[in-house]
Amino acid sequence: MSWIDVGHIDDIPLRGARVVKTMQGCVALFRTGPDEVFAASDRCPHKGGPLSEGIIHGRQVTCPLHNWVFSLETGSAQGADNGQIQTYPLRLEAGRLLLDGDALSKRTAA
Amino acid sequence: MTKQKLVVIGAGMASGRMLETLSDLAPGAWDVTLFNAEPRGNYNRIMLSPVLSGEKSYSEIVTHDAEWYEAHGVTCRFGEKVTAIDLAGKTVTGENGAVAYDKLVIASGSTPFIVPMPGHDLEGVIAYRDLEDTNRMIDVAGNPDAKVVVIGGGLLGLEAAAGLRLRGVDVTVVHLNSHLMERQLDEAAGYLLRRALIDKGITVRCSANSKEILGKDGKVRALLLDDGTELPCDLLVMAVGIRPNVALARDSGLAVGRGIHVDDQMLTSDADVLAVGECVEHDGAVFGLVAPLYDQAAVAAKTLTGQSACFVQKELSTKLKVTGCDLFSAGDFAEGDGREDIVFRDPARGVYKRLVIENDVVIGAVFYGDTTDSSWFFGLIRDKTDISQMRDTLIFGPNMQGASVDPMQAVAALPADAEICGCNGVCKGRIVEAIEAGATTLSEVRAQTKASGSCGTCTGLVEQVMAVSLGDAFKMPATAAVCGCTDLSHEDVRRLIKSQELKSQDAVWQELGWSTPNGCHVCRPAINYYLLADWPLEYRDDPQSRFVNERNHANIQKDGTYSVVPRMWGGITTADELRAIADAADKYNVPTVKVTGGQRIDLLGVRKEDLPAIWYDLNKAGMVSGHAYSKGLRTVKTCVGKDHCRFGTQDSTGLGIKLEKLLWGSWTPHKVKLGVSGCPRNCAEATCKDVGIVCVDSGYEVSVGGAAGMDVRETELLGKVATEAEAIALTTAFIQLYRENAKYLDRGYKWVAKVGLDWVKSQVVDDLENRAALIARFDLSQTVYRKDPWAEHAAQAETYQPLADLTLEAAQ
Structure with missing residues (x-):
């Protein structure tokens, strides 16, 4: 694992999100609680909506384009919709947000 | 089997209740002889105050008359004092002779305490205890110049003073303590009460020590205070307390302390003698309020019939029966170690509420000015409910509590005089009456009471009252919940945010029992809007809820x-x-x-x-x-108006610009579009906007509720006004009314259709004061959002x- 420091948790508003540009596309970091963050693909599998612009509630995000709801823990679409977004390991250490560089590159390999 | 002989001494309220219960439990089993020193049977003594004030007559407060006693086999010896009890011989001797008993019940009540100061025996010095005293006061009030001094600012004294005042008498209350009703109220509530009584025209002197009653020709003339003040009076009422009437019992040899000692079965030290009412002492306590007396009466009746029953002292609450002084007190509210206070004050409404908490239990409550929830609080005290979970919102009452977020419970807990429909001033009791009279549908209730017939925001409440009253007979119409996070409808949520003064999202989630930690994409934008619309200064818009x-x-x-x-x-x-x-x-x-x-x-x-x-x-x-993205003011479309157009009647472009500069930045339940046309040719297409203004020669036609989207609708005329300023005022007030009342994501036309144009008119056209208030609230909100x-x-x-x-x- 190679943890990459991408920022501070306070750079993300509570129940907000920011994106990190990667070679594999945008990864969204979702802050679901004061000390809780998740990383997942920013792209909704339905019509490509930017999930980082969705409303975050509990540990879920709603896509801003057509209201698909995804679990940030599993990446699965909720309710009647079928779909999956890639989730990524994310560590929070002393307020710093650490993304796993290996996981990001593995996706290319796959 | 021969009937057992029961003798009862005293025909007061405890005695009356005891005989009633006894004849229910064992009809005809007893041969009863009833002595009463007063020449009449039982009347509701606590209703003497309304008799004094003229709100009731004596006949209305009689509870047991001669016929009742006769019908229940009671031999009445009224107006006859009992002179002796012979415990060994089991007889009671009255002025007109003795009677034997198998069982004896003493209900001799209490005597008013007369302070033995000089002059206390003058003619015109009375207590406030019975009908005779009441009639004396009523007689004095017949003299238009009458002056009365009441010594004692407790419950009884103040009721006497208020009653006399209602009869036009010049009344002064003299009270030894520094605040009124010090046994039931704390200083703050005492202060409010004093102010209210002074407003009624009663003179109140606290910290006043009576020294002597001055007389002339053996008749009272004035009360002299120890500071030398002389208070002239034609009648002096002493209402400083009562003493249990124990002389007979003591003389007979029964165990007596402050009162006649009784055990939990109301038995005295003699197994064949019971005692009930104000004359008894139970576990160190004596009694003056009616609730425990009734409990005692029921226990005594059961003991007489051989049933097991136990008298338990309960928490007591006090309400003052003075019209216009809403006051409630219960439990213990002295300050002390480990005790904490929760205090709420609303000086403008004259409301004061205080709860005293010890070990997470409410042990005392004092309310002044608003006693609507007092029974709920009394329940908390009586049941020793653990309030740690609702502590933060406790003072706001049951509607505020998570436990009663079930709206049905909250509605069931409302007292009959709780207002349900604010527009038409309809209280719960009136709705229940209509239901009891046969109304089973919302429209019937609406037709009979007008409840929910105006703005309609209370419709859910009315339906809940119906559901509570009718039970299964009433099918609640399925009101659409906001989303899966709650069962509440938008209307419920808006109402609760206002009434419970919920000013943060956390408060909404908590108090309204949201099933999710912070809502969802459906409810959170709505809640965010409701909060910022209702509490522009207190709540901060949350971008993450947008x-x-x-x-x-x-x-x-x-x-x-x-x-x-x-x-x-x-x-x-x-x-x-x-x-x-x-x-x-x-x-x-x-x-x-x-x-x-x-x-x-x-x-x-x-x-x-x-x-x-x-x-x-x-x-x-x-x-x-341009806020082209917002649920807020979008555009104000205009035509060129009279500057250029040969048909233009007014400066429609200028008015449009003024409106846009006034309204921009405001958030609304859904988008708001305006149009201003300079003449009825209507080039700005104003009549399909949320608000459309059409200028005419004589002024401005302001119409509302248009649409040109999924639905196409023409606006309806809200009002025609003569000046541009009025057109702006009407528009602003309408938009604020919409902001405050509409469901999130209801366009103006949908909302107007729900509440009715007539109601909108009544709010912004007919009621100028309300119009101004709406505009003021809009302006206040704009101080935050117009940027x-x-x-x-x-x-x-x-x-x-x-x-x-x-x-x-x-x-x-």
């Missing part, structure tokens, strides 16, 4: 780019503004430039990262956000950029 367009102040397009629409006030622009827009379009490679239906220009296809920069450029040219979000967001451009760009690192 749909992306409102968070990013631009409209997201299907490819993730945004559209940018600068405001053009009233559709008027300048060459400089157009140049700046053109420059921006070039600079940011805007693929599409479109003229909108709202008379402005849309730049479509702007990347998110570029938003702050393009805003900055447009700001520099003097332009601000350019672009300028604000351009200054935090970094938040529109990616948090990190790992593509660069990877390239290295």
Whole structure:
């Protein structure tokens, strides 16, 4: 694992999100609680909506384009919709947000 | 079997209740002889105050008359004093002879305490205890110049004073303590009570020590205080307390302390003698309020019939029966170690509430001015409910509590006089009456009571009252819940946010029992809107509870780019503004430039990262956000008006600009579009807007509720006004009414259809005071929201950029 420091948790508003540009596309970091963050693909599998612009509630995000709801823990679409977004390991250490560089590159390999 | 002989001494309230219970339990089993020193049977002594004040007559307060006693086999010896009890011989001797008993019940009551100061035996010095005293006071009140002094500012003294005052008497209350009713009230409530009594015209002297009653010709003339003040009076009422009437019992040899000692079965020290009422002492306590006396009476009756029963002392509450002084007190409210207070004051309404808490249990409560929830609080005290979970909101009463977020429970807990329909002033009791009289549907209730017949926001409440009253017979119409996070409807939530003064999202989730930690994409924007609309100063708009367009102040397009629409006030622009827009379009490679239906220009296809920069450029040219993305004021479409048009009657363009500059930035339940046309040809298409103004020669026709989207509707006339200022006022008030009452995402026309144009008119056209209040609230909200979000967001451009760009690192 190679943890990459991408920022501070306070750079993300509570129940907000920011994106990190990667070679594999945008990864969204979702802050679901004061000390809780998740990383997942920013792209909704339905019509490509930017999930980082969705409303975050509990540990879920709603896509801003057509209201698909995804679990940030599993990446699965909720309710009647079928779909999956890639989730990524994310560590929070002393307020710093650490993304796993290996996981990001593995996706290319796959 | 021969009947057992029961003798009862005293025909007061405890005695009456005891005989009643006894004849229910064992009809005809007893041969009863009833002595009473007063020449009459039982009346409701606590209702003497309404008799004094003239609100009731004596006949209305009689509870047991001669016929009742006769019908229940009671031999009455009224007006006859009992002189002796012979415990060994089991006889009671009255003035007219002795009678034997198998069982004896002493209910000799209490005697008023007369302070033995000089002059206490003068003619015209009375207590306030029975009908004779009451009649004396009523007689004195017949003299228009009558003056009465009441010694004692407790429950009884104040009721006497208030009753006399209602009869026009000049009354002075003299009270030894520094505040009134010190046994039931704390100082703050005592102060409010005193102020209310003074407002009624009663003179109140606290910390006043009576020294002597002055007389003339053996008749009372004045009360002399120890500071030398003389208070002239024709009658002096001493209401300083009562003493249990124990002389007979003591003389007979029964165990007596302050009162006649009784055990839990109301038995005295003699197994064949019971005692009930104000004459007894149970476990160290004596009694003056009616509730425990009734409990004692029931226990005594059961003991007599051989049933097991146990008298338990309970917490007592006090309500003062003085019209206009709503006062409640219960439990213990002295200060002490480990005791904490929760205090609520509303000086404007004269409301004071205090709860005393010890070990997470409410042990005392004092309310003044608003006692609506007192029975609920009394329940908390009596049941020793653990209140730690609801402590923060406890003082606001049961409607505020998580436990009763089930709206049915909350409604069931409402007292009969709780107002349900604010528009028509209909209380719960009136609705229940209508239901009991046969109304089974909402429309029937509405027809009979007018409840929910106006603005309709209480419809849910009315239905809940019906459900509570009718039980299964009433089918609740399925009101649409906001979303899956709650069972409450939008109307419920709006009402509760206002009534429970919920001022944060956390308060809403907590108090309204949301099933999710922080809502969902459906409810959170609605709650965010309701909070900011109702509490503009207290609540801060939460961008994370907004749909992306409102968070990013631009409209997201299907490819993730945004559209940018600068405001053009009233559709008027300048060459400089157009140049700046053109420059921006070039600079940011805007693929599409479109003229909108709202008379402005849309730049479509702007990347998110570029938003702050393009805003900055447009700001520099003097332009601000057009809010083309918001549930708020969009545009005010105008025609050119009388400056150019040969048909124009008024300055429609100028009015449009004024309205837009006044209203912009405000958030509304859904988008709001306006149009102002300079003549009835209506080139601005004003009559399909949320608010449309059509100028005519004589003034302005303000109409509302139009639509030209999924539905097409023509506006309806709200009012015709003569001046531009009135047109602006009417428009502003209408929009504020919409802001305060509509369901989130209901366009104006939908909302007007729900509440009815007549109601809207009654609020903003007919009621000028209300119109002004609405405008004032709108203006207050605008002090927060009438500002350019672009300028604000351009200054935090970094938040529109990616948090990190790992593509660069990877390239290295």
